[in-house]
Amino acid sequence: MNKYNLGYWENFYKKFFYNKPSNFAKYILKKKYINKKSNILEIGSGNGRDTFYFLKKKINCLSIDKSKEAISRNSKKIKNVFIRLDITKVSKKKISFFKRKQIKHIYARFLLHTLTSKEEEKFFNFCDQVLVKNGLLFVEFRTTLDPLIKIGKVLSKNERFTDHYRRFIEVKDLIKSLKRKFKVIYYKKGFGLAKFEKDNPNICRLILRRK
C-alpha cells in the first residue's frame, strides 16, 4: 500500500458526500461506449458517485475500493455491489472471481495519480488479466501540467505530498508503457474537463481497448 496515503481516504470519506456523477462518467455513456446490457467494474470508486450513476442508468456494476469507510457507507445504500479490495494486492482466487464475471468495461477515475508507478503497473496487470479481449478500459487522471504539481513536498520529479500523495502523470510515457497490451481508442487532455470547486485540473482521459 502507498505509505503516504495511510488513513487519508478513510478520513476523507467520513466527510465527503458530494454525490453528482463526474463529467467523465456522463461522457462515456453519452457517447455510447458502454452497451447497457453490459457490465462495468469500477476501481477506486470512492463514495460511489459514478457507480450509483451507472446503476441508475441500468448498467450492471461491481465496484472496488480499498477504503473501509467508503465501502461500508456505500454498502448501506446497496448490497452486493461494493467490494473492499486493494487493487495492488489481489490474490489468484480473486482474479479468478473477476474473470468469471466476464468484465467488459473497467472504469477508474482519479485513481492512477493516487498510485505510485509500481502500483500503477499492478493496476494495469490486473486490468489485463480480468478484462475480456477487446474490453474497454476508461481512465481519467491528473497530468504533469496540473497546477497542483507546484505545491507540496517534492518526493521526486512528478510525485508530491500535501495532505496526501499525488503522482502527476506523463501521458506519452504511460501510453508507451501500455502499447503491448492496450490500444488507445480515445485520447483527450486539457483543462476544464473536471472542474470541482476551486480546482480546475489538467487531466487526461484515455479509453483503451484490451488487445
Ligand SMILES: C[S@@+](CC[C@H](N)C(=O)[O-])C[C@H]1O[C@@H](n2cnc3c(N)ncnc32)[C@H](O)[C@@H]1O
Ligand atoms: C481521488 S479518489 C477518486 C474517487 C472516485 N473515483 C471519484 O472520482 O470521485 C481515489 C480513490 O481510489 C481509492 N484507492 C486508492 N488506492 C487504491 C488501491 N490500491 N486499491 C483500491 N482503491 C484505491 C481511494 O480509496 C479513493 O477512494
